[in-house]
Amino acid sequence: MAERVFVHVGTPKSGTTYLQAGLWAQREALRDHGLSFPGRAPFDHNRASILVRKGGHLEAASGRRRGGRKLKVWTRFCREAERFDGTVVLSNEWYLAAGPEQAAGAVEQLGGERVHVVITTRNLVRLVPAGWQESLKVGRGTSLGDFVAGLDDPRNKWTWDVVDPARVARRWAEVVGPDRVHLITMPEQPTSSSQLWDRFCETVGLASGLTDVPPRLANESLSVQAARLLQEFGPALRDEIDRHDQHVRSHSRWLRNAVVRQVLAGVPGDPIGVGPQLRDELAEREARSVADLRDLGCPVTGDLDELLGGTDRDGARHPDDVTEAELVEASRALAVGLLAARMRSSERPGTDPDDGDDGDDGDDGDDDTDEEPTEP
Incomplete structure (x- = not known):
């Protein structure tokens, strides 16, 4: 039986993909050190998250749902939490979209009091435009201003319940208690390239130096x-x-x-910036969020002050x-x-019978993934 099960629930755009890639790449070495990051493929963690936030694990427990790939993945994760002698880590940033009933059911199936929740986050001035970019990458044409206004709409995928770490922490604290909700903050200017990895390892109880620091992923940020x-x-x-x-x-x-x-x-x-007016609005929300987190009293790896005073990048x-x-x-x-x-690519366009009629003097010889779930 696992001593502890950590469910890393986000927030999105806080280095989650970097951590997940590092955990997956070193899962065999981590297992030797008493930490299991289960799954037969990286996307299994997405599948488990989709099942949980749609309540499929609850339907299965009540006999109203059988089979299905996502359920099989979740069942394997729960079995690992039951059988592994050490620490089990699950990670997907959209677990945070699970409702109270779905979250409570997942915690119970993973081991109840053995389950801890991990939240990674950074200041809102950097996080909010990164979230806007993600919405663009699946074809949403919302302006940055409209995206921020839409964070108040619970029908949207991106809301303050997703972006504001205090809201995320309070929801999960209602399920596991504030003492088992662990917040990892990241400063605007990290002191080292390994700072996030080091803080995550510290939080889940993995001694420093036991694994390699994962390389930073290729930057997918847009100008x-x-x-x-x-x-x-x-x-x-x-x-x-x-x-x-x-x-x-x-x-x-x-x-x-x-x-x-x-x-x-x-x-x-x-770089993408938010401008003075929106920066001031986000600063006010940052202050409220940090105050709420202090009141909640969950353990912090880092410093809550790192979530304050966000600034735009130079230029x-x-x-x-x-x-x-x-x-x-x-x-x-x-x-x-x-x-x-x-x-x-290997695919060439077909040859037009009239090729060469443009006066070209050249030779006339003959000389297509497994990603994150999109928005509903």
């Missing part, structure tokens, strides 16, 4: 120019994908991978300030990048 272009084109691209591919992860496959990662992430430009600009000329330049970069990606 403000690329983000504004995606804001303009994203909805049309999403509609086109829907006409040809109905798979649940089609938007992530085509937009996030084929457009954002392969092309737009390389479009040069300036950052608000997306609304991008000019039409900059959008044209970004569009050119997108078109060239997509053509280059097609030319690098």
Whole structure:
């Protein structure tokens, strides 16, 4: 039986993917040191999260649901928590979207009082525009201002219940108690590239130096120019994908991978900023959130003050300030990048019978993933 089970629930855009990649890459070494990060594939943690927040684990327990890949994954996770002699870690940033009943059921099935919750977070001035970017990457065309206004709407995927660490901590504290909700803060300027990894290892009881520090992942952040272009084109691209591919992860496959990662992430430009007015609004919310966390009294690895005083990156600009000329330049970069990606692929376009009629003197010889769930 596991001594402790840690469920890392987010928040999104707080280094969760970096931690998950590090845990997965070193799972065999971690197991030798008494820590299990279960799963047959990295996406199993997404599957388990989807099942929990949709209540599938509760339906199965009551006999109203049988089989299914997600349920099989969750069953294996629960079995690991029961059988492994050490610490078990589950990690997906969308566990935080589970309702009270779903969260309580998951905790009970994983071991009850042995279950602890981990929340990683950073200041809202950096986290909020990162969340806006994520919405763009699946074809949402919302402006940054409208995205922030929409955080008050419980029908949206991105809400203050997702972004505000105090709200997340309080919900899970109602299930496991504040003493078993662990907050990991990250400063705006980390003192080392390993700081987040070190703090996570400390929180779950893994001694420092036992594993390699995971390499930082390739930066998928967009320039403000690329983000504004995606804001303009994203909805049309999403509609086109829907006409040809109905798979649940089609938007992530085509937009996030084929457009954002392969092309737009390389479009040069300036960092995304929130501007003075929104920065002041977020600063007020940061202060309220930190005060709530102090009142809650959950253990902290780091310092709650690191969540205060968020600033824009040097040279950052608000997306609304991008000019039409900059959008044209970004569009050119997108078109060239997509053509280059097609030319690098193994698939060539068909040959037109009239090729060569353009006066070209050249030779006339003959010379296509498993991602995160998209938004509902």
